[in-house]
Amino acid sequence: MSRRLLPRLASAAACVLGLLPLLGCSAIGTTARPSPTALGPVATAALAGAAPGRTDPAPRMTLADPLRLVVLGDSVALATAGCDHCLGFDRQYATYLRTVTGRSVLLDNLALPQGDVAGLRLALTSDEREAIVATADIVVVSVGFDDGPPWRPGDPCRARPPGSVREWAAAMRRLTPGCVADTLSRYAAELDGVYATVERLAAGHPQVRVALGTYNPRVGNPDVLGRSVPAGEREAVMATSVAIAMEWNRMDCATARRHGFVCADIWRAFNGADGREQLRYLYGRDGLHPSATGQLEITERLAAIDISTVR
Template sequence: MRRIGWIVAVGVAALVGGCGAAEDPATSPSQSQSQSPATSPAAPPLSLVAIGDSIPYNSKDDCPDCTAFVYQYGDALAEATGRKVEPNNLSDHTGLTLPRLLDNLDSLAKDLATADAIIVGIAHNSIELGADTPCGSAIDPATGVVSDWSKVDQACATRSAAASRPRFDELFAKVAAQRAGKPTILIALNKYNDWVGSDTLNLSPDQAKRTVAIHDAWNAMICDSAKANKFSCADIYHAFNGPTGEKPSGDLLADDYTHPSQKGNDEIARVLVDLGFAPLG
């Protein structure tokens, strides 16, 4: 993990003893449900399940009084389908990585098997920039980040993304298999770049470009894997960082410059809604 400003992160609520639903009560709708005024009382409710890291978690400590994009999407899904939507946000703030999520995926099987819509957000903490030795470089003890930026190059970007592809394929395939043959919205999030524009990291222009190369390869891989496994890919990377990935996320991030602000949550919700609601609406 990045030593300064790095997300504390991903997880699944089932992994934390005694944890219930991940969403902080102060940041989620009453009774954790979304419902359109047009909801038909005769239609059974739809289940919306989110798994992953602290990006969908939306802790009140990260973004006070913010409404998470998971719940905003639930509202939009209810309006589009005319049915009640029951969000089940199982993401949390435990530092879970992609390999650990895979190791514990069986604990989520029951919730995933009954979900009509699934959002997977596990892109943030397993990227090469968060490794113990990013691209083979030691961590500078004075700054907490990469000591030899020359090693953070296109070759490393390509190599590290390819190394994670089999695990993303496994994750998406296993999640999709829980709903085989049933109409289900499957959405995967990629990762915005919270390195460029960070006052804490204070990267040089060359260093910032190197983080863009890593994010370009990482996000392309995630979206390719998602689509190969019947997921839609929510491209929050370019929504936050522009078409070249070089634009700072700015006010789309909260004060920690890691988690989404309310404006950032709104933007992620917009990206999700723009994907449409097939096959449910």
């Protein structure tokens, strides 16, 4: 268990139990604030009115124009997928932004359940969504979670959609380095289209763009490796899953950076530096999506990103 998150578990548990108003994390109204114990050192310093690494009060700007925050992508960005009553990172981050900038925040979460790359590209063809993204000051993209291997039947690996964890494991064992490389290359082109669209819509105005990356919820998961994979094959399945997730995130980050994005690398929090760790308390009731504590961890990653260009 990550030592830096231990003090946050009590607060996260309370959120799940419905004690949100007492923690100040039930809303993004003008008086609502995340509990200082719920966020790490960067966010806590900001919420306390001090810049990270400083003891003197940070300068604040109170502007008439609201700060516009837009979230795009998949089910990781939907708090209800992993916890019913906890506050999602989108609303937590909105509260953080309001606190450090002194500006009101308009939040548009346009994420979709099962929001894969193809679905995100299609969503960005909507005139309404284009207009929202075009006026955003901060855009956060969460994509990749719903695009995990063994991928689509039409992709180079030609895997059939698995109907169970056992079928997923069997499909993973049939993947080859060649088909994996070809599939990731195809996804890189699709992701490039997504990130290029966001950049184009900004039309040169100051905008902070963040790619969250994705994490691997199956590595170390006893429901996957303990019960559904033959003991003699578990290490091979894990190694394949880890290698693909690491390569996906490398590819995703490199693609996003070409279009002015910053990479939040949330996989480091959920899977560790080697990609083989699974911190179970970061996962919600379904064992896949972020728990209340997982949402806080993503918020901490976002709070560490420089937003001075739009303050």
